[in-house]
Amino acid sequence: LAKTTQPISMDSYEGQEVNITCSHNNIATNDYITWYQQFPSQGPRFIIQGYKTKVTNEVASLFIPADRKSSTLSLPRVSLSDTAVYYCLVVSYSGNTPLVFGKGTRLSVIA
Amino acid sequence: NAGVTQTPKFQVLKTGQSMTLQCAQDMNHEYMSWYRQDPGMGLRLIHYSVGAGITDQGEVPNGYNVSRSTTEDFPLRLLSAAPSQTSVYFCASSLRRGNTEAFFGQGTRLTVV
Numbered sequence: 083l084a085k086t087t088q089p090i091s092m093d094s095y096e097g098q099e100v101n102i103t104c105s106h107n108n109i110a111t112n113d114y115i116t117w118y119q120q121f122p123s124q125g126p127r128f129i130i131q132g133y134k135t136k137v138t139n140e141v142a143s144l145f146i147p148a149d150r151k152s153s154t155l156s157l158p159r160v161s162l163s164d165t166a167v168y169y170c171l172v173v174s175y176s177g178n179t180p181l182v183f184g185k186g187t188r189l190s191v192i193a
Numbered sequence: 194n195a196g197v198t199q200t201p202k203f204q205v206l207k208t209g210q211s212m213t214l215q216c217a218q219d220m221n222h223e224y225m226s227w228y229r230q231d232p233g234m235g236l237r238l239i240h241y242s243v244g245a246g247i248t249d250q251g252e253v254p255n256g257y258n259v260s261r262s263t264t265e266d267f268p269l270r271l272l273s274a275a276p277s278q279t280s281v282y283f284c285a286s287s288l289r290r291g292n293t294e295a296f297f298g299q300g301t302r303l304t305v306v
Binding site for chain 2: 182
């Protein structure tokens with residue numbers, strides 16, 4: 083399964099757009115990129131998933147270039163409530179492997 | 194819709210005691226798993242199950258047992274608690290293994306003294 087690399091932490095002011103980039107150089111053809119969000123004292127929550135190009139939902143956008151070796155999670159106009167840890171995962175949609183979480187990116191939003 | 198329910202939320206054990214962390218889901222999901230999360234760390238997989246009667250080991254299975262007698266329930270047993278097992282434990286379920294939308298419980302914070 084492809085290993086992922088993402089920044090340990092990021093700071094942002096309220097109202098700014100935040101982009102968190104994840105590197106996954108060894109991603110396989112059948113793999114998808116998935117992001118989870120974890121608030122303090124809670125379990126992770128699925129945010130968004132994509133295979134290539136751009137995916138957008140009510141929470142975030144996910145940008146995946148053609149080579150798929152990296153991806154960027156974009157959070158528009160963050161608020162204090164977006165302070166959380168964000169995990170980038172590469173998941174085999176063939177179902178042969180469980181979800182593997184790294185240390186994630188700790189996003190701190192400042193007023 | 195309750196989702197994934199974990200009990201208890203908090204527990205303090207003495208070294209050598211045993212206990213069972215309960216996990217139940219009401220979404221008819223095939224796949225269930227247990228993770229532990231230590232301070233500043235990501236989640237590490239302990240055990241998982243792809244369906245009733247089938248379980249397998251994850252990354253850190255030592256000291257833990259699981260069983261899956263029903264689709265809904267996936268309890269995690271600590272056989273003889275050790276201070277190294279002090280952690281927050283999360284149970285998760287998804288429609289199938291590899292399905293990317295996993296649903297997590299609220300966690301059980303366990304302290305072993």
